[in-house]
Amino acid sequence: MYGVLDRLAAEGLVEPDHDEVHRGRLRRYYRLTEAGEGALSAEARRSAAAAQVAARRLDARRPLRDTRPGAAPRAS
Numbered sequence: 530m531y532g533v534l535d536r537l538a539a540e541g542l543v544e545p546d547h548d549e550v551h552r553g554r555l556r557r558y559y560r561l562t563e564a565g566e567g568a569l570s571a572e573a574r575r576s577a578a579a580a581q582v583a584a585r586r587l588d589a590r591r592p593l594r595d596t597r598p599g600a601a602p603r604a605s
Contacts, residue, residue: 534559542568 537543542565546558
């Protein structure tokens with residue numbers, strides 16, 4: 530995890546916010562930079578688009594169902 534945080538900080542996507550000691554251990558908190566917010570927003574849009582593609586592909590694989598009582602599923 531710390532390697533990822535170091536990489537994100539080196540890329541200017543996050544920056545250290547503050548440190549505190551909790552139960553004798555140092556905790557470092559980070560915050561997103563403007564560049565990090567932009568990168569996160571772009572990744573969220575990309576993920577949403579990929580999820581829509583996956584959902585359409587799943588829907589296309591599902592047989593259409595006749596809702597009449599006793600009707601058999603249609604073969605695709």
